[in-house]
Each structure stands twice: as structure tokens, then as C-alpha cells.
Amino acid sequence: MNLFAQMRDDVLDALRAMVADGALPEGLGFDNVTVEPPRDAAHGDMATNAAMVLAKPAGLKPRDIAADLAVRLEGLERVASAEVAGPGFLNLRLDASVWTQVVETILQDQAYGRSDTGQGARVNVEYVSANPTGPLHVGHTRGAVFGDALANLLDFTGWDVTREYYINDGGAQVDVLARSVYLRYLEAHGQDVAFADGTYPGDYLKKVGADLKEQVGDRFVGTGEEVWLESIRDFATDAMMDLIREDLASLGVEMDNFFSEKSLYGTGRIEAALQALDDKGLIYRGTLEPPKGKLPEDWEEREQTLFRSTAHGDDVDRPVKKSDGSWTYFAPDIAYHYDKIERGFDALIDVFGADHGGYVKRMKAAVSALSDGKVPLDVKLCQLVKLWKNGEPFTMSKRSGNFVTLRDVVDEVGADVTRFTMLTRKNDAPLDFDFAKAVEQSKDNPVFYVQYAHARIRSVQRKADALEIATGVPQLTDPAEVDVARKLAEWPRLVEIAARNHEPHRIAFYLYELASSFHALWNRGNDDASLRFVQEDDVIASAGKLALPAAVAAVLTSGLGILGVTPLEELR
């Protein structure tokens, strides 16, 4: 039940009636008519712009349309008053019964806030997709949380969601991994080894080297790369993917599918994807202009195989084959997205780090070309995370020596705090993550404030249970109670907006606002005992008061669920 959507339907009904009566001309489009919460509560509970939007096409004055509409809407049961304001706004005040109905609905309907706007369409959300060369670090953590919450949000709004991880196991970096593991392997055999530039020196490979020794003994000692490279590469990437899966699990992230880049090679799948582009006349041999401004030192003009991405919105055409005939990184990526399209997804979402921003246009061009514009690709970029502790930059790493890992963060503050905090900024804004503030118990810590609201409600409910007071029909008398109910009424609308924009951070901000509004009511109970939820000497009144916190808890639980955060029963 979305109260705003319902009221919009009522407004549209009234407008149609006005057309039928000749008060409005035929053939008007109502698409731009909105019903929204007014910015200023003094303007009432809802406002519609109908009169202003329709004035011009109807050739009438906005205030005249609004006045007529007001009379019709005032006839509705749930509208207490309708008042023309400003240039032609129609401000609606709702009957008090509407708010108790909202609370009742939440208590009865487990699915409150869910919607079917996705209509069961299939969406693929690709996120994390870190190279399988080491543990996940902080940057991956943000992408993991963002992608996961977005996937939850889309599921909540009726999409059929697949969570997917693209394993970059086909490029040169996994060869580097293999060589690094080989060094650890030699080390496990008691040799002194030196890590040259271009190898991964992290401690996390020691165990992999030791495990390799365990498995193959000394078979690779003293042999050349041509002997061991391939098998160590497989061994090492498997080990790294196990590590990464564990990292993700510690954060509560579970993928539906891991897609291997390597599986695209030698199987004709890259060739098939490029053939599909070729069939559309989008592949050609040619040379690119050097980048303007600063000419690279070693620039020389070379002929390459190019994808005409400019035909689909890119700025320059992009090479898919290097001048030596091998694939660029872009080629398997095209094949991967082609595979997603062929799997029948209706929409694709890629979550990348902001440093891949330059890659967005060519990827969109490829998907547009391969799907004939039928499958939309949205690329969400996550900006950097800066870590702090008590105002000091935080660079500790127990595991890698040079970067803070996902595990470092989760060990420090826990998965729930990590997840919520990562969503307290828009994805494309840089995020300051302060370990001390993230676990601070104060009002300026949104994680705590939201959890605190939930814990308070649970505390009240335990008290009510002890007194054998059941939750009854909601009674909302005080304005502070109605404020909370009004906030609850916004939830379904908020969810729809967040899902449509692919912006899960909106959920976190909403939960903070809901918690604030609840805490305000609670605080009034400190001064005015009649506003407390449990009235020890009045079971009837208590039953009526307990409905509102129960509804708040339900929405908090629901919202935290989208973020992947477990609500706390009590604070310690």
C-alpha cells in the first residue's frame, strides 16, 4: 500500500470526472501529475501539482482548476481538507483515520513497502569482480556492500535478481600471481627468495606456497616456468577465490554466480561476440589518433582491430585486438556481456570502482550494439573510501603489508556496522570511514541511532510481554505520534524511488529519519508520562499505544534487511 500512489489515483479519478463534466478539455495527458509530501509540514500532508501542470494545455488558470479539484477531493473519505495555495498547488490534509490505517496495514501486511514494479523482470547485478590475486580490500568492500544492497533492493521491488562476480582469471595478472606463489613455494622448501617488482609480496601467499608444497612435493623445484606456470596459476586462483569467498561471507555477501573470464578463451566465445559486432558492421581494421595534449613517449601509429563504439555513443572507437594480434582486455569483457544478454537478462547493472569510469561508455556501447539497444546497462561507480581512526588516517594492515583489507574492517567494527556505514554516502561521493565514529554510541552515528531505536522498541515489547499486555488497535492522539505514522507512510514511496534510481543509500538515510522521528516521540514520553507506550495502570491505553512502535520496528527491520544489516534486540 503506497498512500501517495493511492491518492494520485484519487486525483486522476477526479480529473477524469472533470473531463467528463466538461470542466477540463478532452485529451489531456496526466503523466506529469504528482502527489508528494510537501517540503513544509505546515502545507498539509500531501500536495498535488495537477492544476499547474494542466493549466497550459487546458487553457485555464491553475487556481481555477485547483479550486474545482479541491471540491471534488474534499468529498473523499480520507481527505479532511483541500486548499489551494501558492501558484496553484492543492494542499491536502488527510483524515486522522488514514494514519491509524497506515499503522494497521504495516502490522497486518508483512510485505509492506514491497512492490511489483520490477514485474519479475530479470536483472543481473555484477559487483566486486576483484582480480583473484589477493584478499579483498576496502575499496572492494564498498562495492560489495553497495552491490549487495542494490540487489536486495531490486529483489524487494519485484525484480528477479542474479548476483554475479566476474573472475578476472584470464589476464597477465594471474601469471604474476603464479610466479609469486612459486616464490612462496620455494620458500616453503627452505630457499631464500627475493620478491622483484611486479610480484605480489603479501603474506597471504605463504600458506598457498606451503599448500602447494604439500600437494606436489618438490616436483617444481629447479624447473622453468614452462613446466609449472599453468598448474600453479590454476592452483593459486582457486586458493584466492576461496579466500575471496570467505571475505565476502564475513560481510554476509553471497553470490549466485561466479563467471570465469578464462572460460571465454579457447572456446570461441570471444570470437562469437566479436562476430556478432562484425555482422552489424561495427568491427574494422584501422588506426587511432594519438590522445591530444600529451603525446606518449613511445607513441607510434599501429593498425589494430577496432570496435566502432562511436556508433553507440562512445567518444572514440576502441581496440579489441592489440597490434600483435592478442585480445585487449575489452574483448573478453564484450564476450562476457554478450553472454549475459544471451542468458536473457532484461537489464544489466555493473558496479565498478571510480577508477574504471573511463570504461563506462565503451561498455554501454558494446551492450547497446549487442542487444540492439534492448537491454539497458547501468554502470554504478563507487568512489574511494578513506579510513580514519579518531581523526588520524588509518593505514594498518595485518595481512597484506600495504593495504587495509575487508577483513581488517570487519574485524574492527563488525559486518553490520561496516555495511550500514558504507551506505551513508551516495555511491559516487567519496566516503570517510572513521572506525571510532562508526561504533560510537551517539546521535551523530546513524548506525547506532537506527539500531538504538529498534532496541528501544524491543525493550518496550519485552516489558509489555511481562505485563501481559497485547498490541491492539492503534490509537494516535499526539502530534508526535502522527509524525511517526506520517514517516511510516512514506516508506513504500521511498523504496520505489531508491530502486528506480539504483540508490540504496536512500534507504539508510530514510531509516535514520524514521529513527529520529521515533526518538523524538520517545523523548516526549520522558516529560509526559501519558505518551509512554506502556501505561502500567491502563491496559487498554497501552494496547493502543503499542501498535505504533511495533510498526516502526517492522519497517526498521525491513529496511535494515535491504541493507543486509541485522537489527539489534538490545544494546550492550
Added chain:
RNA sequence: GGACCAUUAGCUCAGCUGGAUAGAGCGCUGCCCUCCGAAGGCAGAGGCCAGAGGUUCGAAUCCUCUAUGGUCCGCCA
């Protein structure tokens, strides 16, 4: 040279499909509370929404240009 993202209160940031007098937390100022369902409450001051044009009934929001900051720019992934 070009592309993308950003620019909103002293600070850190929200701001919906374009909607009315642009919000929150911190900090600041003042008052209240020490009650318990601890981890305070209430109120106030504080804004040329980077700048300039444009679109329209209406722009922080859309378009163009400019400034500043960040990221990226064939043969890395």
C-alpha cells in the same frame, strides 16, 4: 586537447519525475533535565545551492558556457 564525476550552512553531507520559505548531524548560542525505557532534551542563529546565460507557470534539480577539485585517456587489468 578530450571524457566522466563532483562543487549546497563554519565542517561532513542529504535533497524525489523540476514544485512553495533548500534540510540533517557536528560545531556555535541560549534554556531545560539528572526523570529512566542510561548512552540527554528543546529552541535559535547560520545559505547568492561555485559563477553566467538559457528552457518554463516554477530550477539546487534540465541544457549551454566558464571556474575549481578528483579520476581516466592505443598496445594494463
